Amino acid sequence: MTEITKFSVPVPSLARRLGSVWWRHVRVYSSSLFSNAIPPFLEPLIFLAGIGLGLGRYIVSMDGLPYIQFLAVGLVLTSAMYTASFENTFGTFIRLEFDKVYDGMQAASLTAENLMWGELLFTATKGACFAGAVLIILSCFGLITTPWMLVGVPLGFVTAAMFGAIAMLVTSAVSNINHFNFYFTLFISPLFFFSGVVFPLSQLPDGLRWVAALLPLTHPVELMRTAAGGHTVFGPVFNLVYLAVFIPVVGTLAVKRMRKRLVS
Amino acid sequence: MSDAPAILVRDVRKTYSGGFEAVRGVSFEVQRGEFFGLLGPNGAGKSSLMRMLYNKSVRTSGLIEVLGFDPLKNELEIKFLSGIVPQDDNLDVDLDVVANLQVYARFYGLGTRATRARIEELLDFLELGEKKKAKIRELSGGMRRRLIIARALLNDPKLLILDEPTTGLDPQVRHLIWDKLRLLKKQGLTLMLTTHYMEEAFQLCDRLAILDHGAAVLEGRPIDLVKGHIEAYVLEIIQREASAALTYAGPVRRETIQDRVLFFSNSAAELEAIAAGLNPGDFYLRQSNLEDVFLKTTGRSIHD
Numbered sequence: 001m002t003e004i005t006k007f008s009v010p011v012p013s014l015a016r017r018l019g020s021v022w023w024r025h026v027r028v029y030s031s032s033l034f035s036n037a038i039p040p041f042l043e044p045l046i047f048l049a050g051i052g053l054g055l056g057r058y059i060v061s062m063d064g065l066p067y068i069q070f071l072a073v074g075l076v077l078t079s080a081m082y083t084a085s086f087e088n089t090f091g092t093f094i095r096l097e098f099d100k101v102y103d104g105m106q107a108a109s110l111t112a113e114n115l116m117w118g119e120l121l122f123t124a125t126k127g128a129c130f131a132g133a134v135l136i137i138l139s140c141f142g143l144i145t146t147p148w149m150l151v152g153v154p155l156g157f158v159t160a161a162m163f164g165a166i167a168m169l170v171t172s173a174v175s176n177i178n179h180f181n182f183y184f185t186l187f188i189s190p191l192f193f194f195s196g197v198v199f200p201l202s203q204l205p206d207g208l209r210w211v212a213a214l215l216p217l218t219h220p221v222e223l224m225r226t227a228a229g230g231h232t233v234f235g236p237v238f239n240l241v242y243l244a245v246f247i248p249v250v251g252t253l254a255v256k257r258m259r260k261r262l263v264s
Numbered sequence: 265m266s267d268a269p270a271i272l273v274r275d276v277r278k279t280y281s282g283g284f285e286a287v288r289g290v291s292f293e294v295q296r297g298e299f300f301g302l303l304g305p306n307g308a309g310k311s312s313l314m315r316m317l318y319n320k321s322v323r324t325s326g327l328i329e330v331l332g333f334d335p336l337k338n339e340l341e342i343k344f345l346s347g348i349v350p351q352d353d354n355l356d357v358d359l360d361v362v363a364n365l366q367v368y369a370r371f372y373g374l375g376t377r378a379t380r381a382r383i384e385e386l387l388d389f390l391e392l393g394e395k396k397k398a399k400i401r402e403l404s405g406g407m408r409r410r411l412i413i414a415r416a417l418l419n420d421p422k423l424l425i426l427d428e429p430t431t432g433l434d435p436q437v438r439h440l441i442w443d444k445l446r447l448l449k450k451q452g453l454t455l456m457l458t459t460h461y462m463e464e465a466f467q468l469c470d471r472l473a474i475l476d477h478g479a480a481v482l483e484g485r486p487i488d489l490v491k492g493h494i495e496a497y498v499l500e501i502i503q504r505e506a507s508a509a510l511t512y513a514g515p516v517r518r519e520t521i522q523d524r525v526l527f528f529s530n531s532a533a534e535l536e537a538i539a540a541g542l543n544p545g546d547f548y549l550r551q552s553n554l555e556d557v558f559l560k561t562t563g564r565s566i567h568d
Contacts, residue, residue, distance in 0.1 A: 009341040012373030020370035027367050104354035106320055107416065108371035109344040110291045263278065264320045 019109055021118025024105070029126070035131040040083070040133040044075055048141055063200045063231055072143040073228045074153040074197030074221050076134045080127035081217055084160035087123045087165035087207050089180045092258075096171070102262055105137070112262040116255040120164045127160020128153050151227040157187045158243055165251040166216065172257035191217045196225070201233045209233065219243055268332045269293045269318065270423050270454040271300070276326030278312050286312040288478035289326070294456055294471075299449050301465040302458045304475035305562050310458040311351060312315045313475075314427050317456075318343050331422060344372065347416030351427040355415075358399045361392060364400065365415060372419040379418065386414040389445060406437030413441070417448075424448060426457040430464060442468060462555040466490075476562040486554055494557045495528035499535040500548045506539075521564055528552065 012020070029036055052068050062070040095101040105115055131152045138144050170183050192198070195217035204212060212218050212233070219239040222232040226239075271294035278287040287309040294300040302310045315321035317330050319339040328335055330342045356364050362383060369379040387393050390410040395403065403411065409429060416424060426445075430438040439462075445468060449455055459465055465472050466486045473483040482489060495517065504523050516538070517528040529535050532549070539547050 009344055011340045011344045011370075011374070016373050017371070020367075020373070021372055023358070024367045027363060028356060031358045031363070046296060100352045101355035101356060101370075103320075103350050103352060104356075104368075104412075104415075105371065107318070107343065107348035107350055108368060109340045109373075109419075110371050111339060263319065264315070 001033050001120055011109055014114070017114045018118040018121055021105070022122045023237070025119060025122035025157055026125075029122075038114070040079060040100065040130045041137060043079060044134040044137045047075060048072065048137065048143075052141070063202075065230070068141075069143055070200075070230075071144065071198065072138050072141070073149070073224050073230060074195075076149070077155060077220050078132050078157040078192055078197055079134050080131045080159040081163045081188070081191070083130050083169045084127050084163035085184070087126060087160075088119070088164045088176065089171055089174075089183060092119065092168060092171045093174065093180070096261065097177075106262065112259040113255055115262070116168065116258050117251075119170065120161060120251060120255075123164030124157045124161035128157035129166075131156025131159070146227075146229060148227040148229070149224075152224060155220045155224055155227075158247070159217070161251070162216055162220070162243065162247050165247060165254050168254035168258060169250060172173045172254060172261060193216055196221045196233075200231065202231065213238075216242075216246060219246075268329065270296045270298070270331060271456060272327065272329040273313070274327040276313070276316065276328060277324045278309070278316060278321065279324045286478055287316075287323075289479070290473075290475065290480050292473050292480060292483060294454060296454050297449070297452055299445075299455045299468055299470045300457075301469035301472035302456070303460075303462070303465055303472055303558060304458075307477075308475040308562070309478040310475055311427055314425060314458060317425060318346065318348055337432060344419065345421060346418070346423040346425055347413075347421035349412050349416045349424070349426040349429055351411075353405075353412065355400045355408060355411060357415075360397050360399055361387070361403070361411060362396045364411065364425050365418060368415050374419070376551050382418065382420075386417055389417075391440065392413045406440075409433060409437070410441065410444075413444070423451070423454045423456070426455070428458055428460065431460065438464070462553065462558055466554045474558060474561055481561050482557070489557050490552060490554055494552045494560055496530045496552060497528070497532045497535050497549055498552045498556060499527040499529075499539055500550070501525040501527075501542065501546060502548065503546050523533070528556075 048068065051071055056066070059067040061067060102112075102115055106112065106178045135144065135149065135152050138149075167183075170180070173181065194212060195215050196212065197217070201209060201212045201218065218234070219242045222234055222239045223236055225232050226236050273293070274291045275289050276287055276291070277285070277289055279285045290313060292300075302313065304310050312321055316323045316328060317335060319335040319342070322336065331345050333341045335342055350505065356367065359367060365383045365386070366376050366379065369376070369383070374382075377444060387396060390413060392410055392414065395407060400408065413429065415425075430441055433441070442464065445455060457468070469483055469486055471483070472489070473480045475481065482493065484492070502524060504520070504525055515529060515531070516534055519526045519528070527535055527538055535549055538548055
């Protein structure tokens with residue numbers, strides 16, 4: 001009986017369900033386009049101006065490149081990391097606990113898993129856009145040295161998917177919104193410094209290099225360096241394998257844990 | 265599927281992970297086209313039951329079928345065919361009224377263009393036509409509730425599930441919502457609601473069940489429940505001191521609640537005789553109602 005009736009109920013396909021969740025986030029995000037679309041351009045602008053005018057005069061070159069150019073490669077992806085981390089910590093938590101958005105969405109023909117995967121899809125898209133914004137600013141500074149650097153856009157997607165998944169996993173275990181401060185101070189901020197963005201990982205003592213190999217940001221940044229023609233420590237094969245394993249594993253775990261908070 | 269009841273709940277239990285047993289073996293059926301109500305004090309298990317119907321909450325044991333589907337296996341089909349009005353306001357506060365509905369229509373696979381007419385129609389039906397471009401924060405509580413009801417009707421559901429739809433609303437809005445729900449029933453929709461308002465249940469429901477401590481204690485047509493489970497008349501004496509000197513005999517039941525004394529009887533004359541010895545203003549003689557039945561069956565102690 002169920003087999004027959006199943007066909008008679010035209011539930012949207014998985015792709016359409018994920019797409020509808022993605023679309024909800026796009027609509028909400030673009031409803032305050034001005035305050036949401038300006039910062040991703042301003043952030044790298046301020047950073048590059050500060051480094052270029054200040055620090056850059058003291059550090060002449062890094063890894064054979066003018067320092068500002070070395071730094072620019074990594075900056076394409078750090079903005080994706082930050083936006084994904086905020087989106088799926090504070091953003092997800094507020095939707096879950098304060099605005100009760102998921103309660104409303106779960107009343108439509110969506111499962112808890114659909115909500116979370118659709119949200120990660122949006123986070124990844126946002127990461128791609130943020131990386132794109134940084135690339136536009138870099139081009140203004142003449143820092144796009146090869147068209148290969150446009151790989152930054154898909155890499156921004158991947159970076160944000162990864163950090164969205166980690167953030168969601170953290171959120172699934174957090175009961176107080178202030179606890180996210182620990183996550184940012186103890187995890188995200190150190191990544192900025194120890195993932196090959198501000199100095200080459202080859203400078204790390206041998207004993208610490210394997211630590212960098214474990215850190216998630218290391219891998220998209222190395223891929224970005226490869227694209228820009230720079231030096232890397234671990235190489236693109238290792239980077240790709242790391243990402244291909246890390247994202248589905250952490251993403252699945254995060255969605256599973258979030259389901260426990262969405263379905264009682 | 266067509267002859268199955270709209271909702272079938274059989275011996276359903278729900279124990280939360282902390283060990284709390286919210287629902288302890290509830291059974292009922294809701295026929296197609298029927299308006300069914302679940303009453304009960306706070307913590308009686310009403311919302312838990314409602315949530316189990318669309319798998320927002322997973323039952324521990326028992327059988328549930330909604331429109332012929334088991335929520336554990338066909339959650340999506342049930343939600344596609346049903347409109348659900350949850351207890352909390354959970355609209356997208358960053359979007360305006362129309363955008364809320366457009367975004368929600370996509371969850372059912374409905375495109376923006378195809379839903380334009382439907383959205384107009386629903387906003388008019390719930391008397392929100394002038395608020396199309398309003399932000400959610402600018403809406404009153406009553407408007408938000410009505411918008412959530414409109415949202416639940418987007419996919420032209422066969423079944424509408426409402427969890428305390430009028431809690432906290434003023435009488436005008438409550439009556440407006442009641443009228444709309446009656447109209448929907450007339451159009452053939454099956455409706456199920458939970459409420460704390462006896463008046464609401466009495467006015468709207470064809471049948472209702474009263475839950476207490478996770479079990480159904482009474483079930484039937486509202487009028488039958490009042491006829492069958494409580495005396496026809498109540499004499500309420502507001503000042504206990506006023507009743508101290510009273511002597512009474514015959515088929516009169518007496519109940520003392522804090523400072524009030526209530527006499528119940530099927531004979532208004534008996535109660536009038538008792539009241540004859542009282543000062544006007546100290547008592548109130550009336551027909552009994554669903555609230556009397558409710559308090560009699562679930563007790564007067566505070567449940568939260």
